[in-house]
Amino acid sequence: MSYEKLAKEIVHLVGGENNVVSLVHCATRLRFVLKDEAKADKGKLEKTDGIITVKQSGGQFQVVVGNKVPEVYNAIGKVSNILSETGHEDKLAKGNKGLGAVIDVISSIFAPLLGVMAGSGILKGLLLIASNLGWLHPKETTYMILYAGADSLFYFLPLLLAVTTARKFGGNIFVALTIAGGLLYPSIVTLKTEGTPTDFFGIPVVMMSYSSTVIPIILAVIAMSKLEKLCNRLIHESVKNFVTPLILLVIMLPLTLMVFGPVGVYVGNGIAAGLVAAFSFSPLLAGAILGACWQLLVIFGVHWGLVPVFINNIAVNGRDGIKPSASASIFAQTGAAFGVMLKTKNKKLKTLAGSATLTALFGITEPAVYGVTLPLKRPFIAGVIGGAIGGAIIGQAGTQAFASGAPGLLTLPIFYGPGGQGFPGMILGITVSFLVSAILTYILGFEDPVDEGDTTDNSAKESTPAAVFSNEEVLSPIEGTVVALSEVPDPAFASEAMGKGIAIQPTTGRVVAPFDGTITVAFKKKHALAIVSHHGAEVLVHVGVDTVKLDGKHFTSHIKEGDQVKAGDLLLEFDMEQIKTEGYPTITPVIITNSSEYTDIVPIAHGQVKEQEPLLKLSATTKDQEGTA
Structure with missing residues (x-):
């Protein structure tokens, strides 16, 4: 895959x-x-190759590309100026409001750090295990x-955080770093540790x-960025490059120590104390709620509101x-994807569910959720139930995280603390959540997608003659305007990969x-049907392009598989205007899916055509006359 090509397509x-x-x-x-x-x-x-799905939530337009996101992100930096600092301040003039703005800010600040946080967290967890088992001593x-x-x-x-926040708000990164460095400066740290009375x-x-x-x-950096913009407007260009940083340092470091610092620490500790209190009141109930709801929070992007609390708890406590x-x-969602893999008979879905399960085991759930469980609905619900049960077990066990990192098999060491207390509960909880979700998915089932490339089943093949007769006519199943198959905006039809035919x-x-x-x-989505004639012609009628995504909306089916029908019988009704309103073309391919069995497939109709008027003429040499004389 060319990352730069994909990056250009995404930007466009x-x-x-x-x-x-x-x-x-972030991770995906x-x-x-x-x-x-x-x-x-x-x-x-x-529909772009390399993109799993697209989500709009929390004021963000999220393009899910999976594990290759760092490469695609870097490629966007190469093919555009989006990642450059130039002009960034002007772009930030317009933004979101309310909750969307808050979620956007938090995710923008923390997302770039998640990878290194996970790596640091794993290393910290492994060192805890090595220390507890006596392999390494902290004094070594x-x-x-x-x-x-x-x-x-x-x-x-x-x-x-000074760097990521300054980038988000268009502030001077080096001034932001200097202010953060001031908070950690040895003499400032000494004032706190020695309890020295301090004034400014x-x-x-x-x-x-x-x-x-x-x-x-x-x-502090948010306020600094606002003040910086004001200074840059008021101070002459000849001196603002050094006068503005001077003003920022003189004002912002003392202001942070006097106001933002104490307020921020107290607010962070207060939020953390509230959540800890909920777990203290009923760790089983609180764990069940969080285990059930976490993936829902992720889908809507609001989980970012809790990420700073996790990090703050680990950092402070x-x-x-x-x-x-x-x-x-x-x-739990990993188990649900695994259950889909075991149950589905659709080869494409089985492959997708298998790869998504493997990825999710290492903490990357987007392919499993957006590609498998959520579209199928019931597996996602099974995952919510499994998550609630597993979360309750973990909450009741009092499991603790001792470092940051996305939950997965590789990051399990971050939950192993002194003496391993709570760690068995963690292992039991995630195992139960996986198994319950997988079993529920298998039992509850789901609407197994039909491979549209396979328009006949074995029973149908057994019930139809093996012979193909020459000079058979296919009448028009729809009233409308005849157009060439090459005009259908779907390569699978336009390229005749599924067979020859015509479109209406x-x-x-x-x-x-x-x-x-x-x-x-x-x-089952009602958007298409396949029918075989008594002489062996196999026809697929596919109403519209990508209409499978409507999930049966605006369609009314009057048939079921195995029905015997006569020419002109009503098979399907659809609301053209509503389908167009939803953004889908209504152009309908009529495909001869066993085209290879015919020597010639010739369109008869041109321009306007009515129902039951001749549409296609099929010509072939008899393939197998046994039992047909």
């Missing part, structure tokens, strides 16, 4: 780089904030060196510990008892039988 289909306010990425998604989402072509994006220099690598991100977290020009300063904190630096229950939801632009919303025959396939 989101409305061009001038339509992009900002772009960040490109998270765009667009000036006008109406300019983005969601339908074409979803080997342990100290590795622990510095694992813990430095969390200790210097304000520095990293006589104004009392409540000293706090800022290593590993989250909210203070975010508030060294552990977090809330995040582990959310892990049950991850393994309908003027009425009816499909009738094109000959006497047997219904071999009545698609």
Whole structure:
């Protein structure tokens, strides 16, 4: 796959780089904030090779591309100016409001750090295990060196957040880093540790510990970015490059120590205390709710509101008892995808569900959720139930997270603390959530998609003659305008990959039988049907393009598989105007799916055609006359 080619396609289909306010990425998604989402072509994006799905939530236009997201993100930086700092401030003038704005800010600030957080968290968890098992002692220099690598991100977290927040709000990154460095400066740390009374020009300063904190630096850099823009407007260009940073440092560092720091620390601790209280009141109930709802929060993008709480708990307290229950939801959806893989008879879906299961085991659930469980509905519900049960077990066990990282098999060490307390509950919880979801999915079942490339089943083949007769006519199943198959905006039909035939632009919303025959396939989405004549011609009538996505809406079927029909019998009705309103073309291919058995397939009708007028002439040499004389 060419990442640069995919990147160009994505930039074009989101409305061009001038339509992009900002772009960040998480583990599997490109998270765009667009000036006008109406300019983005969601339908074409979803059909683009390399894109799993597209979601709009939390004020973001999210393009899900899976594990290759860092490569695609970097490629976008190469083919456009979206990731450059130039002009970024002007782009930020327009944004979202309310909850969407909050979610956008939080995800933009934390998403770039998730990868290194996961790596640091795994290393920290492995060191905890090695220490508890006596393999390494905390006083050994080997342990100290590795622990510095694992813990430095969390200790210097304000520095990293200063960078991502400044990028989000168009502030000077180096000034933001300097302010964050001031909070961690040795003499400032000493004032806190020694309890020295502190004031700034006589104004009392409540000293706090800022290593590993989250909210203070975010508030400080947001305010700094606003002040910077004001200074740049008022100060002459000849001196603003050094006068503006001077003003920012003089004002923002003291203001952060006096206001943003204490407020941020107290607010973060307050939110964390509230959630901890909920788990203290009933860890079983709180765990069940979080295990059931976490994946729903992820779908709508509002889970970002809890991510800072998890990180803050680990940074301040060294552990977090809330995040582990959310892990049950991850393994539950994994189990549901596994259940789909076991039950489906659709080869394409089986392959998709298998690969999605493997990916989800390592914490990347988007392919499983958006590609498998959510479209099939019941497997997703099974995952919610499994997540609730697993979350309840984990909550009751009192499992703690001792480092950050996306829940998955590789990050299980982050839940292993001193003495391993709560870790067995974690293992039991995720195992139960996986198994319950898989079993429920298998029992409850789902509407197994029919492979549209296979329009006949064995029973139908057995019930129809093996011989193909020459000079058979196919009557028009629809009234409308005849157009060439090559004009259908779907390569599978236009290229004749599914067979030769013709297309009709309908003027009425009816499909009738094109000959006497047997219904071999009545698609459950009602958008298409397959019929075989008594002489062996196999015809697929597919109303519209991509109308399978309507899930049967605006269609009324009058048939079922195995029905014997006469030419002209009403098979299907559809609401043309509603289908067009939904954004789908109504052009209808009429395909001879066993075209290879005919020497010639010739269109008879041209221009306007009515129901039951001759449409196609099929010519062939008799293939097998046995039993047909």
